Amino acid sequence: MKVLVTGGAGCIGSDLVEALLSRGHHVTAVDNLSSGKLEHVAPFLNLQGFRFVEGDLLDPNLLDGLLRDVEFVYHLAANPDAKFTPGDATDKDLRQNTIATYHVLEAMRRNHVRKLAFSSTSAVYGISPVQPIPENASYPLPISLYGATKLACEAQISAFQNLFSMQCWIFRFANIVGPKTRKIGRTVIGDFAGRLTENPGRLLILGDGRQAKSYLLSRECVEAMLYVVDHAGLPLNIFNIGCQDSLPVNRIAEMVVAAMGLKDVIFEYTGTEGGWRGDVPRFQLDVTALNRLGWKSRYNSEQAVAMAIEAMLRHMGIARYAT
Amino acid sequence: MKVLVTGGAGCIGSDLVEALLSRGHHVTAVDNLSSGKLEHVAPFLNLQGFRFVEGDLLDPNLLDGLLRDVEFVYHLAANPDAKFTPGDATDKDLRQNTIATYHVLEAMRRNHVRKLAFSSTSAVYGISPVQPIPENASYPLPISLYGATKLACEAQISAFQNLFSMQCWIFRFANIVGPKTRKIGRTVIGDFAGRLTENPGRLLILGDGRQAKSYLLSRECVEAMLYVVDHAGLPLNIFNIGCQDSLPVNRIAEMVVAAMGLKDVIFEYTGTEGGWRGDVPRFQLDVTALNRLGWKSRYNSEQAVAMAIEAMLRHMGIARYAT
Numbered sequence: 001m002k003v004l005v006t007g008g009a010g011c012i013g014s015d016l017v018e019a020l021l022s023r024g025h026h027v028t029a030v031d032n033l034s035s036g037k038l039e040h041v042a043p044f045l046n047l048q049g050f051r052f053v054e055g056d057l058l059d060p061n062l063l064d065g066l067l068r069d070v071e072f073v074y075h076l077a078a079n080p081d082a083k084f085t086p087g088d089a090t091d092k093d094l095r096q097n098t099i100a101t102y103h104v105l106e107a108m109r110r111n112h113v114r115k116l117a118f119s120s121t122s123a124v125y126g127i128s129p130v131q132p133i134p135e136n137a138s139y140p141l142p143i144s145l146y147g148a149t150k151l152a153c154e155a156q157i158s159a160f161q162n163l164f165s166m167q168c169w170i171f172r173f174a175n176i177v178g179p180k181t182r183k184i185g186r187t188v189i190g191d192f193a194g195r196l197t198e199n200p201g202r203l204l205i206l207g208d209g210r211q212a213k214s215y216l217l218s219r220e221c222v223e224a225m226l227y228v229v230d231h232a233g234l235p236l237n238i239f240n241i242g243c244q245d246s247l248p249v250n251r252i253a254e255m256v257v258a259a260m261g262l263k264d265v266i267f268e269y270t271g272t273e274g275g276w277r278g279d280v281p282r283f284q285l286d287v288t289a290l291n292r293l294g295w296k297s298r299y300n301s302e303q304a305v306a307m308a309i310e311a312m313l314r315h316m317g318i319a320r321y322a323t
Numbered sequence: 324m325k326v327l328v329t330g331g332a333g334c335i336g337s338d339l340v341e342a343l344l345s346r347g348h349h350v351t352a353v354d355n356l357s358s359g360k361l362e363h364v365a366p367f368l369n370l371q372g373f374r375f376v377e378g379d380l381l382d383p384n385l386l387d388g389l390l391r392d393v394e395f396v397y398h399l400a401a402n403p404d405a406k407f408t409p410g411d412a413t414d415k416d417l418r419q420n421t422i423a424t425y426h427v428l429e430a431m432r433r434n435h436v437r438k439l440a441f442s443s444t445s446a447v448y449g450i451s452p453v454q455p456i457p458e459n460a461s462y463p464l465p466i467s468l469y470g471a472t473k474l475a476c477e478a479q480i481s482a483f484q485n486l487f488s489m490q491c492w493i494f495r496f497a498n499i500v501g502p503k504t505r506k507i508g509r510t511v512i513g514d515f516a517g518r519l520t521e522n523p524g525r526l527l528i529l530g531d532g533r534q535a536k537s538y539l540l541s542r543e544c545v546e547a548m549l550y551v552v553d554h555a556g557l558p559l560n561i562f563n564i565g566c567q568d569s570l571p572v573n574r575i576a577e578m579v580v581a582a583m584g585l586k587d588v589i590f591e592y593t594g595t596e597g598g599w600r601g602d603v604p605r606f607q608l609d610v611t612a613l614n615r616l617g618w619k620s621r622y623n624s625e626q627a628v629a630m631a632i633e634a635m636l637r638h639m640g641i642a643r644y645a646t
Contacts, residue, residue, distance in 0.1 A: 084486060090429050098421060098475060106413050126481070138461040141481035141559070148482040152421060152475030158449070158464035159471040163407060163600050236464070277486050 002026045004070045006057060006104065007077030009036030011180040012119065015222045016074055017041060021049055023226075028066055032056040034096075035080050040180060057100040063107035072115045074225075075104050082123060082146040083276050090145065097149035098156070105160040116161075117169040117229055120154050122214070122240070122283055123147030124172060132286035135172070135238050144278030154238075161236050169229055174242030174285055177304055178218030179311035188249060188275075189308055192256040193316060202266045203257070206275035209250040209267065212282045214242040215301040217308070227295040239293075242285040247301035249275070255302075259309045260318055325349045327393045329380060329427065330400030332359030334503040335442065338545045339397055340364060344372055346549075351389055355379040357419075358403050363503060380423040386430035395438045397548075398427050405446060405469040406599050413468065420472035421479070428483040439484075440492040440552055443477050445537070445563070445606055446470030447495060455609035458495070458561050467601030477561075484559050492552055497565030497608055500627055501541030502634035511572060511598075512631055515579040516639060525589045526580070529598035532573040532590065535605045537565040538624040540631070550618040562616075563608040570624035572598070578625075582632045583641055 003020055007013040008029020013036065020027045026049045029041055033054055044050040055062040057077055067073075079096040101118070108116060124147050125133050126140040142148045154170050161168045177187065195203055216224075224241045232239065250267070257265045274281040290296075299307070326343055330336040331352020336359065343350045349372045352364055356377055367373040378385045380400055390396075402419040424441070431439060447470050448456050449463040465471045477493050484491045500510065518526055539547075547564045555562065573590070580588045597604040613619075622630070 090432065090483075091425060094422070094425050094479070099417070102414060102417050109413065136461045136463070138459045140459070141561075142478050143482060143485040145479070145482045145486070148475075148478035151478045152471075155465050155471035155474045156417075156468070159466060159468045159601065160413075162466040163468070238464075278482065 001072060002070045003028070003072045003074065004066055005029045005074045005076065007031055007036060008052070009033060009038060009040045010076060010080065011040070011178060012176055012218050012221055013076045014040035014180065015178070015218045016076065016225065017044060017050070019222050019226060021047060025049065027051070028053060028070070030055050030057070030062070030066055031077065057103050058095060060103065063103060064111060067107055067111040067113050070113050072117070073104065073108060073113060074117045075101060076119045078119065079146065082121070082144060084145050084278050085276070093145040093149040098152040101153040102156055105156060108166070109160065109164050114166045116157065116166060117225060118153060118157055118171065120170050120172045121147060121150045122172055122174055122242070122285055123280060124151040124154065125283065127280060128283065131282070132284040133240070134286040135240055135289060143280065146278070158236055168236050169232065170236070170238045171225055171228070171241045172239070172285070173221060174214035174216045176218050176221050177215050177308035179308070180218065188252055189256060189305065189312055192253055193260070193312055196256065196260055196262060196265070197316070200262050200265065202268060203253055204268045204270070205249060205253055206270050207249065207272055207279070207281065208269055209253070210248060210281070211275055211279070212246040212248040214246045214283065214285050215304045216242050216297055217299055217304045220297050220299065224290065224295050224297070228290065228293060231293050239290050240285040240287050241290065242287050243297040243300050243304070244287060245301050246282070246284040247305055251302070252305055255306060256309055259313055324395060325393045326351070326395045326397065327389055328352045328397045328399065330354055330359060331375070332356060332361060332363045333399060333403065334363070334501060335499055335541050335544055336399045337363035337503065338501070338541045339399065339548065340367060340373070342545045342549060344370060348372065350374070351376060351393070353378050353380070353385070353389055354400065380426050381418060383426065386426060387434060390430055390434040390436050393436050395440070396427065396431060396436060397440045398424060399442045401442065402469065405444070405467060407468050407601050408599070416468040416472040420469070421475040424476040425479055428479060431489070432483065432487050437489045439480065439489060440548060441476065441480055441494065443493050443495045444470060444473045445495050445497055445565070445608055446603060447474040447477065448606065450603060451606065454605070455607040456563070457609040458563055458612060466603065469601070481559055491559050492555065493559070493561045494548055494551070494564045495562070495608070496544060497537035497539045499541050499544050500538050500631035502631070503541065511575055512579060512628065512635055515576055516583070516635055519579065519583055519585060519588070520639070523585050523588065525591060526576055527591045527593070528572060528576055529593050530572065530595055530602070530604065531592055532576065533571055533604070534598055534602065535569040535571040537569045537606065537608050538627045539565050539620055540622055540627045543620050543622065547613065547618050547620070551613065551616060554616050562613050563610050564613065565608040565610050566620040566623050566627070567610060568623050569605070569607040570628055574625070575628055578629060579632055582636055
């Protein structure tokens with residue numbers, strides 16, 4: 001099958017490309033390399049069934065060429081940074097999530113490509129009074145631009161699915177971690193490792209440390225997506241993708257400190273309930289539907305985070321893991 | 324208070340302008356006149372407290388000028404046509420709803436305007452298994468571009484409200500009718516009146532005739548909005564705006580036939596469950612929250628539709644109502 005992966009040079013996208021290639025599919029990966037990296041797809045560049053295209057989904061002329069003979073689109077391209085920092089442009093998520101997704105859907109309609117899988121997020125649930133959160137939870141609205149624009153993508157996908165007889169899979173991801181998600185400062189792990197490298201005696205933790213979220217390894221996330229696409233056959237399929245539990249930020253701080261071989265680190269807190277404005281401080285996804293379909297994560301949140309810490313420290317060349 | 328009404332020359336917008344002026348507010352109405360009409364605001368043009376600006380919200384230079392000293396924005400501008408007809412541009416709702424609303428929010432942020440009321444729609448609920456539908460219903464995704472892009476607006480409003488300490492009111496409207504909603508072909512009443520004028524012996528009804536929706540008079544809708552803004556004081560307030568019941572399309576057909584003085588009209592049906600792709604065939608809003616706050620509609624769906632039929636026929640100069 002010919003498959004297009006948008007955001008194919010991203011952390012999850014490139015893991016997905018690898019899995020699709022190993023299943024024998026022909027894969028085109030497109031990425032504007034704003035956060036994706038060419039090194040993530042470098043190992044596949046010489047493979048016959050693989051093609052990489054550097055391009056931006058907001059370029060209206062890009063997609064028609066890429067969709068020729070394609071049967072399935074995995075649309076993972078997005079602004080990956082859920083955190084809005086004052087001074088950021090407020091239309092980044094609108095453009096890279098909502099409008100880019102519209103371009104994908106409209107190009108699929110024009111080119112009669114009918115199958116789409118989409119990486120959404122637990123952030124669409126906002127501050128849910130129901131925990132763990134099932135897919136059909138009575139949910140309030142998102143509180144971040146990231147979550148809001150991902151919900152907008154979901155809604156557009158639902159409308160296109162209905163109007164143009166598409167078949168779609170929407171995946172609401174937990175926090176996805178892995179050896180490639182190591183950009184310092186962007187994930188909680190990278191944030192801690194970066195700060196502790198600068199000052200091994202003190203660690204500033206955003207929020208009150210009691211934020212708790214679900215984590216899943218990128219490889220497992222990819223496995224779950226492919227499993228659901230194979231086994232869920234409704235016109236529109238919506239699944240939470242995660243593990244069964246969540247992990248407090250304070251525990252992650254302890255894990256990073258221990259992994260770096262540090263002791264007596266003083267934890268300091270910004271003190272707000274969420275790590276930043278728009279942060280959902282605590283959530284756990286209800287993954288009953290995913291489990292019932294037959295897929296379950298092998299690792300819990302703590303194990304997934306432990307592996308991500310190890311990979312990050314190895315990448316940073318920190319001695320304990322450099323051997 | 325200085326108030327900006329977007330879509331101020333529309334059917335609901337101009338009724339709102341009138342109500343705000345009668346309360347002594349200074350009102351600026353902006354409209355691109357794509358569906359709004361200058362005649363709707365003509366009666367106010369000589370009033371001291373009123374200003375009309377023809378302009379499009381997608382013009383990035385428009386809003387800063389309009390927001391000077393404004394304390395409250397009623398954002399009603401939108402593509403008012405919920406029906407998507409094959410051949411229509413698929414980005415009309417995206418542009419006129421989602422992107423235009425982003426421009427309003429971003430201009431409000433830049434100009435430190437903190438209060439926004441927004442006209443959303445029952446279409447955000449999609450095909451809800453729960454009827455009547457409460458505001459916090461466990462809802463599926465919208466099935467029309469109109470509903471999808473209105474949900475996108477709601478989500479953006481929620482994010483801006485949270486990130487930039489705004490106070491917002493989101494109103495999910497039933498079908499709003501009134502003397503001004505008489506564009507032939509766009510509403511069910513105008514559709515029927517137009518077809519029966521052409522051929523008084525037969526009436527083609529889109530769908531199976533069993534679609535049933537809630538209707539509310541535009542004047543009552545405006546009254547409800549102003550009441551909720553006065554009485555609901557959370558940072559983010561979401562209210563269904565409608566009456567208690569719904570009215571089947573077949574009954575509306577009978578009412579139009581009777582009002583036109585016709586007899587023995589043969590009803591024909593396109594036969595689908597919804598009137599068009601993306602139509603939600605049956606819904607009723609749960610207005611308990613609105614009632615508890617202290618506002619209740621005086622007219623039920625049938626009374627509201629009867630008044631709208633009368634106004635439409637009078638406007639069309641049909642004898643029975645022309646006297």
